[in-house]
Amino acid sequence: MRAARRNLPEPLGVAVAQFEHHLRWERDLSGHTIRAYVGDVVWLLDHLQRSTGDDGATVQELDITVLREWLATQHSGGAGRTTLARRTASIRTFTAWAMRAGLLVEDPGPRLSAPRKQRTLPPILRKEQAGSAMEASEVGAQQGDPVALRDHAVLELLYATGMRVSELCRLDLDHLDHDRRVVHVRGKGDRERVVPFGVPADRALERWLSQGRPALATATSTTALFLGARGGRLDPRTVRRAVHDAVGAVAGAADMGPHGLRHSAATHLLEGGADLRSVQELLGHATLSSTQLYTHVTVERLKAIHDRTHPRS
Structure with a gap:
């Protein structure tokens, strides 16, 4: 992509740079999203030139x-449905911006259609498996190792809140309200929400803050809630490894990372009687359609139970 971007004619290269600036400083999108959108636009403009x-x-x-x-x-x-849908979204975003910036007289983006994304049911933990994963992570924490204390607090908070791994790694100390047992989360599009967490997560956080974090903090440590082994802000890759290890210790559990805990938390909330709007707010979904995926998960699980147990299934 870098070579293709360098080879673009100057007017197209300038447009890409201005679009990237718009995504970063006006839309405040994540680095991953910016790279994906800019990459799609570069390949489109490369196609235009050719x-x-x-x-x-x-x-x-x-x-x-x-x-x-x-x-x-x-x-x-060979691009699949999901990839084509994302690239369509990237191009629509670009053409809408280009028209506002005066680079296009008419926006062709709304006329562009792509195959709908195939929505697959995500792997999730059963409630007892989630409990076992939390217990597995607590074993190391009981020894007082600071990294183990951190990883246990991370898992408890991820499962308790259903937050994204990027949101967790961005948390600062003052985002945590122990008295009310809530955490202030900044999500996609810089949207903020307040999410509650339970007693197990509160206990794990207290131990991390009183015993684990002071052991890892250095003179150059920031106000990050979770720190890496060298005292810097915790990296998402470290979180993924911690979740993978804890879930891997549970017999029969599907291999998953932090997003699997998010899926599991949402499903367990709905199975426990939470309404869809409340789950949408807790997860930070911009639209209800994203949350509705979890209703399909619960329905599929009910169907599987029915098939196993009903005499007339």
Whole structure:
């Protein structure tokens, strides 16, 4: 992608740089999302340059025909539904921005369609498996090892709140309210929400803050709630490893990372009687359709139980 970006004509290269600035400083999107969107736009503009054979190609030459041709090449190259849907979203975001920036007279993005994403049921833990994973992580914490205390607090908080791993790693000390047992979370699109957590997570956090964090903190440590082994802000890869190890200790549990705990927490909330709107608020979903995926999970599990136990199934 870097080579393709360097080879773009100057007008297209400038447009990419301005779009990236918009995503980073005006939309405040995550680094991962920015890289994905910018990468998609670079390949689209590379296609535009090649198809026109014009070293002086500009964004003005983007129309619905070019967009559809580019998506067709992606499809023929083996891109799946989810990838095509994301790339369509990237291009729609770009063309809408380009029109506002005066680079396009008309926005062709709304006329662009792509296959709907195939929504698959995510692997989740059963309630007893989630409990066993928390117990497995607590074994090391009982020895007082600071890293084990941290990992146990991380797992308890992830499962208790259903927050994303990126949100957890961004938490600072003052985001935690022990008296009310809530945490202030900054999610996608810089949206803030307040999420409660229970007694087990509160106990794990207290032990981490009183015994574990002081042992890892250094003179250069920030106000991050969770620290790495060298005193810096905790890295998402370390969290994924901790979740993988704890879940891997549970017999019969599906292999998963932090997002699996998020799926499990949402499913267990709905199974316990929580309404869909409340779960949407807790998870920080912008739309209810994202949360509705978990209703499919619970229905599928009920069907499986029915098939196993009902005499007329």
